Amino acid sequence: xxxxxxxxxxxxxxxxxxxxxxxxxxxxxxxxxxxxxxxxxxxxxxxxxxxxxxxxxxxxxxxxxxxxxxxxxxxxxxxxxxxxxxxxxxxxxxxxxxxxxxxxxxxxxxxxxxxxxxxxxxxxxxxxxxxxxxxxxxxxxxxxxxxxxxxxxxxxxxxxxxxxxxxxxxxxxxxxxxxxxxxxxxxxxxxxxxxxxxxxxxxxxxxxxxxxxxx
Amino acid sequence: xxxxxxxxxxxxxxxxxxxxxxxxxxxxxxxxxxxxxxxxxxxxxxxxxxxxxxxxxxxxxxxxxxxxxxxxxxxxxxxxxxxxxxxxxxxxxxxxxxxxxxxxxxxxxxxxxxxxxxxxxxxxxxxxxxxxxxxxxxxxxxxxxxxxxxxxxxxxxxxxxxxxxxxxxxxxxxxxxxxxxxxxxxxxxxxxxxxxxxxxxxxxxxxxxxxxxxxxxxxxxxxxxxxxxxxxxxxxxxxxxxxxxxxxxxxxxxxxxxxxxxxxxxxxxxxxxxxxxxxxxxxxxxxxxxxxxxxxxxxxxxxxxxxxxxxxxxxxxxxxxxxxxxxxxxxxxxxxxxxxxxxxxxxxxxxxxxxxxxxxxxxxxxxxxxxxxxxxxxxxxxxxxxxxxxxxxxxxxxxxxxxxxxxxxxxx
Numbered sequence: 001x002x003x004x005x006x007x008x009x010x011x012x013x014x015x016x017x018x019x020x021x022x023x024x025x026x027x028x029x030x031x032x033x034x035x036x037x038x039x040x041x042x043x044x045x046x047x048x049x050x051x052x053x054x055x056x057x058x059x060x061x062x063x064x065x066x067x068x069x070x071x072x073x074x075x076x077x078x079x080x081x082x083x084x085x086x087x088x089x090x091x092x093x094x095x096x097x098x099x100x101x102x103x104x105x106x107x108x109x110x111x112x113x114x115x116x117x118x119x120x121x122x123x124x125x126x127x128x129x130x131x132x133x134x135x136x137x138x139x140x141x142x143x144x145x146x147x148x149x150x151x152x153x154x155x156x157x158x159x160x161x162x163x164x165x166x167x168x169x170x171x172x173x174x175x176x177x178x179x180x181x182x183x184x185x186x187x188x189x190x191x192x193x194x195x196x197x198x199x200x201x202x203x204x205x206x207x208x209x210x211x212x213x214x215x
Numbered sequence: 216x217x218x219x220x221x222x223x224x225x226x227x228x229x230x231x232x233x234x235x236x237x238x239x240x241x242x243x244x245x246x247x248x249x250x251x252x253x254x255x256x257x258x259x260x261x262x263x264x265x266x267x268x269x270x271x272x273x274x275x276x277x278x279x280x281x282x283x284x285x286x287x288x289x290x291x292x293x294x295x296x297x298x299x300x301x302x303x304x305x306x307x308x309x310x311x312x313x314x315x316x317x318x319x320x321x322x323x324x325x326x327x328x329x330x331x332x333x334x335x336x337x338x339x340x341x342x343x344x345x346x347x348x349x350x351x352x353x354x355x356x357x358x359x360x361x362x363x364x365x366x367x368x369x370x371x372x373x374x375x376x377x378x379x380x381x382x383x384x385x386x387x388x389x390x391x392x393x394x395x396x397x398x399x400x401x402x403x404x405x406x407x408x409x410x411x412x413x414x415x416x417x418x419x420x421x422x423x424x425x426x427x428x429x430x431x432x433x434x435x436x437x438x439x440x441x442x443x444x445x446x447x448x449x450x451x452x453x454x455x456x457x458x459x460x461x462x463x464x465x466x467x468x469x470x471x472x473x474x475x476x477x478x479x480x481x482x483x484x485x486x487x488x489x490x491x492x493x494x495x496x497x498x499x500x501x502x503x504x505x506x507x508x509x510x511x512x513x514x515x516x517x518x519x520x521x522x523x524x525x526x527x528x529x530x531x532x533x534x535x536x537x538x539x540x541x542x543x544x545x546x547x548x549x550x551x552x553x554x555x556x557x558x559x560x561x562x563x564x565x566x567x568x569x570x571x572x573x574x575x576x577x578x579x580x581x582x583x584x585x586x587x588x589x590x591x592x593x594x595x596x597x598x599x600x601x602x603x604x605x606x607x608x609x610x611x612x613x614x615x616x617x618x619x620x621x622x623x624x625x626x627x
Contacts, residue, residue, distance in 0.1 A: 186401035
């Protein structure tokens with residue numbers, strides 16, 4: 001690691017697995033449930049959050065010494081809202097159909113607990129470079145789970161990946177459908193995301209018992 | 216066999232082996248000297264077997280009914296129906312063997328494989344809980360359910376419904392109903408409509424020989440007339456999920472379970488009362504003219520309140536599902552509330568569910584979730600009452616001469 005010290009690398013890599021914002025901290029669940037029925041939406045959402053959190057962390061970190069602590073939440077909200085509006089406008093300009101699918105959820109990145117959580121917990125107390133790495137790392141950890149859930153839900157629920165049929169044509173009964181296979185309508189509805197996330201948490205914790213909480 | 220058990224003691228596969236051992240033999244463990252031993256014959260295995268015995272008549276009936284519905288749908292219903300001539304025939308039974316038996320085999324086979332895998336991984340004994348679930352599952356699905364769907368659903372139901380919570384006795388949801396709900400949401404085209412309830416209807420659909428087997432509730436939800444008499448509905452000569460049709464056999468099974476003290480009569484009685492109350496409310500609403508004949512709920516709302524008990528899965532659900540001792544309420548007062556709400560909500564969902572005129576499994580699952588809450592408040596209520604009694608008792612002057620006053624204070 002020439003570019004990154006070991007500690008810096010930890011900032012990016014920890015949130016990917018052992019300190020994952022979704023599976024360990026259980027933050028940002030709402031959007032993970034709502035938009036993961038399709039892989040494409042999951043990927044776009046992940047990229048949006050990476051942008052917002054990466055840039056937002058740097059901005060907050062640069063301003064951390066001049067923000068009066070009494071109004072810091074408002075300042076944070078203004079920063080994140082500005083970034084989210086940029087993302088929203090870019091999506092509307094270049095991927096209109098997709099922005100309709102994501103609907104309100106791009107706007108709701110503002111209220112994503114992960115973002116406010118990282119601002120409060122990290123960016124207010126660390127320098128811009130570290131904050132940037134931390135933001136990217138956490139957003140990546142969020143994105144990885146989102147894409148994983150989106151992959152299973154789209155594959156099992158619609159038989160497609162990125163909208164491309166991979167299991168054959170369900171109407172013409174080709175490919176796997178010729179054997180009588182049918183798409184699982186359960187995977188389309190949001191409760192299925194809860195169960196898929198639950199299974200991911202289960203698998204992760206049984207592979208690494210250190211993560212299991214005391215109760 | 217006993218020696219083999221000792222030999223495998225402590226090995227990885229021991230739980231799997233022990234499962235066969237306890238299934239085939241009585242245990243060779245002896246009670247230790249000293250201490251008091253309570254010996255009861257009604258262990259988990261006995262309990263489960265009793266429920267299965269109560270289910271066997273229903274299974275046999277469902278096999279005959281499978282064939283009866285199939286041939287009646289093709290050749291029209293017989294003019295002068297006689298049980299021996301038209302119902303208990305080998306042709307009917309053969310359809311039952313071909314269609315129902317595979318469902319049973321898949322349900323038990325897949326479910327027990329999952330149970331064994333989990334027992335070996337976690338190193339606990341294989342529990343008997345699946346014996347009943349495995350028998351219930353084939354009875355609550357439509358007859359033409361593809362076997363692979365059933366297999367997927369069983370894996371889901373046993374893993375998510377039971378094993379993640381720690382296995383038999385720890386589950387908050389009834390595994391059989393979890394399986395049914397999974398099928399309902401995952402493959403709705405195979406779980407509702409007028410084609411799935413009679414064997415062959417799906418294959419023949421669209422062709423010149425197309426047959427239809429709408430359930431009574433299906434007819435009602437479309438405000439259509441149906442040709443089944445009350446005795447047909449009571450004895451179960453109607454289309455429906457494999458084993459749910461015969462309210463008569465459910466009644467017998469229910470009585471058997473009550474007298475063998477396996478199932479709670481409180482839950483059954485209160486669930487019946489709950490469904491009757493809800494049915495009466497709907498009847499009243501119609502009588503008052505609040506719901507016109509054009510309303511899409513008219514058919515189901517106008518259905519005589521007591522007939523709700525003999526169509527659909529309500530009787531089956533009340534007797535075999537709601538009374539599950541693990542997922543139901545534990546306190547006596549809680550059982551009354553729990554059962555009442557199951558009946559009440561079942562009929563409510565049945566009437567208002569736009570996609571599928573049945574709601575017993577949803578109602579029972581919902582109340583499964585609430586059962587611990589009900590118990591909590593029943594227990595709290597009891598504690599509060601006793602605290603109050605205790606407070607009143609303390610106020611009592613101990614040196615009071617009047618015995619009568621003392622007694623009065625104690626019974627407050």
